[in-house]
Amino acid sequence: MNAIVAVDKNWGIGRDGELLVHIPGDMKFFREKTTGKNIIIGRKTLESFPDGRPLPDRHNIVLTSNDRYAIDGCTVCCGVEALMRLLGKFADDSIFVCGGESVYRLLLPYVDTIWITKIDKEFEADKHFPNLDKDEDFEAVWESEPMEHKGTGYRFLKYERKQNEDE
Numbered sequence: 001m002n003a004i005v006a007v008d009k010n011w012g013i014g015r016d017g018e019l020l021v022h023i024p025g026d027m028k029f030f031r032e033k034t035t036g037k038n039i040i041i042g043r044k045t046l047e048s049f050p051d052g053r054p055l056p057d058r059h060n061i062v063l064t065s066n067d068r069y070a071i072d073g074c075t076v077c078c079g080v081e082a083l084m085r086l087l088g089k090f091a092d093d094s095i096f097v098c099g100g101e102s103v104y105r106l107l108l109p110y111v112d113t114i115w116i117t118k119i120d121k122e123f124e125a126d127k128h129f130p131n132l133d134k135d136e137d138f139e140a141v142w143e144s145e146p147m148e149h150k151g152t153g154y155r156f157l158k159y160e161r162k163q164n165e166d167e
């Protein structure tokens with residue numbers, strides 16, 4: 001399965017329940033990658049979306065421990081077992097882990113491809129993604145040209161889980 005995330009220079013991803021910065025080019029990249037796909041989000045990330053509504057044109061799967069949680073337009077999964085049962089119905093490459101921190105950390109062991117927007121700035125973040133440049137299991141396999149929005153530089157990278165040499 002895939003993950004997709006925007007990180008700052010310190011792998012920060014959010015603060016006070018919100019994104020660190022809004023970059024239209026990053027939003028477009030996210031939309032292009034995830035439209036028509038199955039996206040997995042934590043309950044807090046769902047509630048950070050406009051009006052707490054699921055993202056359109058995608059199958060929104062929300063992870064929560066609250067078995068009474070219900071929200072129109074979302075499939076709710078109470079725990080990892082229920083999530084994995086559901087994900088078994090979908091093609092692996094149609095699944096995108098979309099955060100936040102707790103959900104990225106929980107599902108990273110199942111992820112093979114990660115689309116990262118690296119924002120060339122430092123923010124005061126209270127949520128982080130694991131530093132993939134220090135993770136021996138992953139390597140960057142593609143990088144876009146650098147881009148800029150209102151003085152903030154950013155670029156897209158694709159990381160892949162390294163193949164086991166015995167395979």
Ligand SMILES: NC(=O)c1ccc[n+]([C@@H]2O[C@H](COP(=O)([O-])OP(=O)(O)OC[C@H]3O[C@@H](n4cnc5c(N)ncnc54)[C@H](OP(=O)(O)O)[C@@H]3O)[C@@H](O)[C@H]2O)c1
Pocket residue numbers: 004005006007012013014015016017018019020041042043044045046048063064065066078079080098099100101102103104106127
């Ligand atoms: N930069 C990016 O690309 C990006 C992307 C997404 C989010 N973010 C940011 O990340 C931050 C939110 O991250 P977060 O870690 O605080 O919250 P989160 O991962 O979005 O949601 C946490 C919630 O998910 C549920 N959950 C997590 N693990 C679970 C498990 N094993 N079983 C059942 N439920 C589980 C729990 O919901 P209940 O409490 O209901 O049980 C938990 O409180 C925000 O600042 C957001 O803007 C950034």
